[in-house]
Amino acid sequence: AQKVTQAQTEISVVEKEDVTLDCVYETRDTTYYLFWYKQPPSGELVFLIRRNSFDEQNEISGRYSWNFQKSTSSFNFTITASQVVDSAVYFCALRGFYGSGNTGKLIFGQGTTLQVKP
Amino acid sequence: DGGITQSPKYLFRKEGQNVTLSCEQNLNHDAMYWYRQDPGQGLRLIYYSQIVNDFQKGDIAEGYSVSREKKESFPLTVTSAQKNPTAFYLCASSIRTGEAFFGQGTRLTVV
Numbered sequence: 001a002q003k004v005t006q007a008q009t010e011i012s013v014v015e016k017e018d019v020t021l022d023c024v025y026e027t028r029d030t031t032y033y034l035f036w037y038k039q040p041p042s043g044e045l046v047f048l049i050r051r052n053s054f055d056e057q058n059e060i061s062g063r064y065s066w067n068f069q070k071s072t073s074s075f076n077f078t079i080t081a082s083q084v085v086d087s088a089v090y091f092c093a094l095r096g097f098y099g100s101g102n103t104g105k106l107i108f109g110q111g112t113t114l115q116v117k118p
Numbered sequence: 119d120g121g122i123t124q125s126p127k128y129l130f131r132k133e134g135q136n137v138t139l140s141c142e143q144n145l146n147h148d149a150m151y152w153y154r155q156d157p158g159q160g161l162r163l164i165y166y167s168q169i170v171n172d173f174q175k176g177d178i179a180e181g182y183s184v185s186r187e188k189k190e191s192f193p194l195t196v197t198s199a200q201k202n203p204t205a206f207y208l209c210a211s212s213i214r215t216g217e218a219f220f221g222q223g224t225r226l227t228v229v
Binding site: 006033035037042043044045047050052091093098099103104105106107108109110111 | 161222223
């Protein structure tokens with residue numbers, strides 16, 4: 001069975017603070033894909049990053065960075081020097097491999113609401 | 119422009135009615151998905167399809183039905199069997215190994 005857990009329901013920080021959003025996943029697939037999405041108040045989901053299970057290299061993109069650790073089944077997301085515009089709901093997602101009897105199901109965590117105060 | 123189009127943006131349903139939400143993509147993606155989002159909640163998978171003429175139930179398929187007769191289209195019908203259909207519905211598409219792209223969503227309200 002697949003599962004994504006985002007234990008932090010809501011986080012509130014003051015602008016310029018660093019913040020880390022946690023994501024823990026469960027899957028029996030040996031090949032899988034992890035994603036982070038941002039959902040602003042408008043409702044549409046915005047893709048942020050994809051990580052394949054065979055690539056544990058961490059990634060940095062501007063103020064955003066992601067830490068993928070297969071040993072702990074975690075894929076955490078850090079925003080450095082947060083800004084008010086970062087306020088949104090952030091979702092972690094997992095897709096299993098499609099093929100050889102696997103369905104490639106794409107599931108999401110419950111989401112973390114981030115509020116950045118000026 | 120390539121993308122995913124959901125319509126309508128707002129939909130009102132009377133008790134006992136079936137309604138159909140449209141989702142069209144011109145990205146040439148094989149996979150398409152339907153999710154339901156309730157206030158303050160995450161995205162729950164209703165149905166998904168990896169190929170034309172084939173689809174699988176997600177975690178909350180009861181009271182919903184879909185079809186995938188064309189690669190571009192994956193309509194979702196909310197039937198009268200769905201007792202609490204008021205929610206925000208999101209459609210997505212992807213290649214099988216890539217990220218999913220989402221439509222702008224349909225907000226369904228029972229009146």
